[in-house]
Each structure stands twice: as structure tokens, then as C-alpha cells.
Amino acid sequence: MSTSNALDGLTQALRKLPGVGAKSAARMAFHLLQHDKPGALQIARALEHAVQSIRHCALCNTLSEQELCVTCASHERDHSKLCVVETPADQAALERTLAYRGLYFVLMGKLSPLDGIGPNDIGLQKLFDRVVPRDEDGQPVPAASREVQEVILATNFTAEGEATAHVIGQALKSRGVQVTRLARGVPVGSELEYVDLGTIAHALTDRR
Amino acid sequence: MSTSNALDGLTQALRKLPGVGAKSAARMAFHLLQHDKPGALQIARALEHAVQSIRHCALCNTLSEQELCVTCASHERDHSKLCVVETPADQAALERTLAYRGLYFVLMGKLSPLDGIGPNDIGLQKLFDRVVPRDEDGQPVPAASREVQEVILATNFTAEGEATAHVIGQALKSRGVQVTRLARGVPVGSELEYVDLGTIAHALTDRR
Numbered sequence: 001m002s003t004s005n006a007l008d009g010l011t012q013a014l015r016k017l018p019g020v021g022a023k024s025a026a027r028m029a030f031h032l033l034q035h036d037k038p039g040a041l042q043i044a045r046a047l048e049h050a051v052q053s054i055r056h057c058a059l060c061n062t063l064s065e066q067e068l069c070v071t072c073a074s075h076e077r078d079h080s081k082l083c084v085v086e087t088p089a090d091q092a093a094l095e096r097t098l099a100y101r102g103l104y105f106v107l108m109g110k111l112s113p114l115d116g117i118g119p120n121d122i123g124l125q126k127l128f129d130r131v132v133p134r135d136e137d138g139q140p141v142p143a144a145s146r147e148v149q150e151v152i153l154a155t156n157f158t159a160e161g162e163a164t165a166h167v168i169g170q171a172l173k174s175r176g177v178q179v180t181r182l183a184r185g186v187p188v189g190s191e192l193e194y195v196d197l198g199t200i201a202h203a204l205t206d207r208r
Numbered sequence: 209m210s211t212s213n214a215l216d217g218l219t220q221a222l223r224k225l226p227g228v229g230a231k232s233a234a235r236m237a238f239h240l241l242q243h244d245k246p247g248a249l250q251i252a253r254a255l256e257h258a259v260q261s262i263r264h265c266a267l268c269n270t271l272s273e274q275e276l277c278v279t280c281a282s283h284e285r286d287h288s289k290l291c292v293v294e295t296p297a298d299q300a301a302l303e304r305t306l307a308y309r310g311l312y313f314v315l316m317g318k319l320s321p322l323d324g325i326g327p328n329d330i331g332l333q334k335l336f337d338r339v340v341p342r343d344e345d346g347q348p349v350p351a352a353s354r355e356v357q358e359v360i361l362a363t364n365f366t367a368e369g370e371a372t373a374h375v376i377g378q379a380l381k382s383r384g385v386q387v388t389r390l391a392r393g394v395p396v397g398s399e400l401e402y403v404d405l406g407t408i409a410h411a412l413t414d415r416r
Contacts, residue, residue, distance in 0.1 A: 006258040006273055013254035016247035017225075018239045024227065027401075030297045031226045032255070033262055033271055034316065039224035040255045046221035047252035050214040050237070051245050063241055066215055089238045108242065193235075 006084060006140070007033070035144045039105065047048065061106040062088045071095075071104060077111040078102040082131065082147040086110050086156055090192040094154060099201040102152070110155060119167065127168065132175045152207055153181045156191050180207040214240070222283060267338070269314040269331060270296045279303075279312060286310040288357040290339065292376060294318050294364055298400040307409040310360070312336065318363060319372040327375065336375065340383045351384045360415055363388045364399050388415040 003051055007029060015026035032040040047186045056062070057069035064070070071077060081102025091104050109122040121126075131148045132140050152170055155161035169179045183206030215237060222233035240248040264270070265277035272278070279285060289310025293299045299312050317330040327333075339356045340348050359380055363369035377387045391414030394403055 006254075006261045007271055010254040013247075016244060016251055017236050018242070019232065019235075023402075026297065026300070028225050029258070030271075030295065032224070032259060034295065036224060037259050039221075040259050043221045043224055044255035044259075046214075046218040046251040047240070047248045047255075050218040050241060051248050051252075053214045054241055063215055063238075074373040087238065087242065089234065092234070105245040176251075194231075 056108075057106075060104045061108055062091055062104060062125075076101075079147055081152060082148045082150070083152040083154050083166075084127065085154045085192070086161060086164070087193075090154065090156070093192050093195065093197075093200060094204070097197050097201040097204065099204045100152075102150075107155070107164070110160040111167060112160045122164075124168065124171070128171060128175070131172060131177055140175065146177075148177070149177045150180060152204075153179065154192065157182075157186050157188050158191065185206055213292055255359055264316075265314075268312045269316055269334075270299055270312060284309075284384060287355055289360060290356045290358070291360040291362050291374075292335065293362045293400070294369060294372070295401075298362065298364070299409060301400050301403065302412070305405050305409040305412065307412045308360075310358075315363070315372070318368045320368045330372075332376065332379070336383070339385055348383065354385075356385070358386045359387060360412075362388065362400065365390075365394050365396050366399065367416060 006124060010029045010033075011022070014020055014028050015022065017025075021030070032043075053065045055065075057064040058067050058071055059072040060069060062069050062071070065104070066073070079099050081100075082105055083091075083094065083102055084105045084107065085094065086107050086109065088106055091106055094100055094104075105127050107122045107124075107127075109117060110113045111117060111119065111122065111181075131151060132146065132167050135141055151168075153165040153169055155165045165181055172179050182200075185204040186192070186199055186203045192200065210405055218237045218241075219230070219233045222228055222236050223230065225233075225342065226410045228236070236307055240251075240276055248307055261273045262271050263273075265280055266270040266275050267280040268277060271276050274281070274396055286309050287343075289307060289308075289416070290313055291299075291302065291310055292313045292315065293302065294315050295319065299314055302312075313335050315330045315335075317325060319325060319327065340354065343349055343373075359376075361373040363376075377389070381386050391411040394400070394407055394411045400408065
């Protein structure tokens, strides 16, 4: 089709972007090479820098450049509250509301039995160990001595998100943890990332 | 907003892509870093390789890795026909029809007086020199001795594209060149890149 292997290669590579098909990829490639070569190099360097420097926060799993992310490392956050979300994008949506000052745990996924994704695949044990640590004898620390006093389930209000919240909620309640869920102010069937800030803030306040 | 400078930098950089806003850029960044780091590196390398290796064909202006693009360097193309298009994307659309075997001249733009883009900004002189070369005495070569016998105007059927075609057509006709225009089978107001192949092929056959 095209007269250049480098151009074909770039068009193919750009199709790796979510929501970008053959025509959009070609349009992007032509635009960058005709009108914005500095922009193309900026994207290339940002991609390489991000891939090299971004890893998962040791405590909450979110994307971070440090061993601990900014939120987990902050002394101004309320360490007694832990908000469980599916993805860093959902976490970012909650942060934008400015209505929550606790910590997060990012699942990096959700239970999805149809896709073969079970509790072990989304790090639920890591979450349980964090909320209910064990003492030197291997016994669960009593509720009053735990750092995390409340777990707020903020998985998406989709079928998989609800199932994930249900499984986590049941497991933590059986260990004597106070568990709340974002209020149903969030429209059922939608994804947190795309909900307006006011609705998310309302849902945080009305958590049950 | 985000907890990482590298992530913010990547999101900002991705907004350089045409048609990508803040939300899409964030979604792309999260997707690549969570699910497709190899894809991210592939895009980065393809961008760098393309920016470094792709330049403009010395003869037709299109994007090419060589001094001469594959089309201009081919001995199987009809060198007596020259098709004038606005962009490499338009050229690619014409090539996909398989209905044209001549050469191209890519303007890399169009006349747009409102944006201050005149004949000198889109390399019209280079086109005129190519179609009507001058002999040793600086006189235009007579029509019978010229390599290019027909110029096909395939600028877009928009106001600027029509104006560009008109200006080029008038200038070349006054120099004794046979000038044709893609037939009006192409819907008025649309852009070549997005027209179906059959319509483009028909318009090539019916050029006037």
C-alpha cells in the first residue's frame, strides 16, 4: 500500500493504542510525520521513559515511579481507611473529587470467572494480608490493633465489579473488618472513570 | 492529578496525536502501562525510526525513506502522467484503487489565502519546473519534448482544493500543458482519503 516500510511499521505500531484502527493509525502517522516530528519524538521518549520508570507501588499496586506511590507515602492521608478500586484510572477519578483522604488498594483487574480470572489472579491475598495482618505466632491481629479500620469497596458497578466487591466484602466481614460500598448514586452499569465528579463525591459521602 | 510524573508526561505527549483529548490520552497511557508494555516500546521505536528515516522524495515530495520514493523510482510507471494530490494520505487512497499507473506530485498542503498559504508555500514552482523544464538557454522546452504529457489534478473537492486545482490548471494550461481533473464522481465537499475505492476509480477513468 504505502511507499515506505518505516511508515507501514509506524501505522502498524499505532494500532496497539486502544480504540485506534487502521485508518486512524494511518492518519496519526501522516500527521506526525508531516506536521509534528518534534511531537512524535516527544511521544516516543515519554513512552520509553514511562515503561522504564513506572512500576507497581509495593503497598497499593498502583502505577508509580517510586517503591511507594505518592499517596501511600503521604503522612497527610488517613491510613485507617482503605479504598479498593479496579484500576489506576478509577483511582485517579476518585482523587479528582477531592472527597477522599484515605489510602487505596488497586486490584489491577476484577473477578471474571468467564475469562478464568479468579481471586488469586487479582492479588486478593495481598489485600487480606494488608487489612488483617498476622502477629508473630501467625494469628490474625485483633480488630482494635489493626491499622486499617474501614475498607471502602469502589469497584465498578458492573456485573464483574459487583461480584468482586461481594467476594471481598464477605471475606473481610468474616475477619471482623468494617466494610462499606460506594453509595448507589453512581449509575448502575457505568464505569467510574467516566462518571461526573459530583456523582462520585456524593457516592463517597453516602457509602454504606 | 496523577501520582507519577512519567505518567503525566506520557498522557500529555499522547495528546499530540490528532483526535486524542485528555481522557483518551489517559486511557491510552493506562492501557499501555498496565497491559501492553511491549506495545508501548514498539510504538516508541517505530516513531523514532520513522522520524529519523523518513524524508520527502526529491521528485514528488511524498514521504519516503529513499532519495526517490518507490513510485518515482519505478520503471513500470507511466512517466508521462503526473497526478497532483494534497497529501501522502490522498496519494495512498489513489494507489489503493490500482486504477492509476502514472507518477505523483504531492503538494503537502493546499492554497488557503485565509490561513496565509499562497502558491510559494506549497511548492508550486517546483511543480511548474518539473512539468515545463527549461533548456540550456533558459527557454521552456517545447510541449512535444516534455516528459510529462498530462497533469491530473486530484486535489480534494473542498473549497481550498478546488481553488488550488484552478490555480494550477490555469498556470499549466497557459504553458501548453494538457490538464485534467478527477471526474465529479467524487462527492463534493468530501476528502479523498475517506472516499470508497470504486468512486475514486470511476473518477480517475472519467477525468476531464
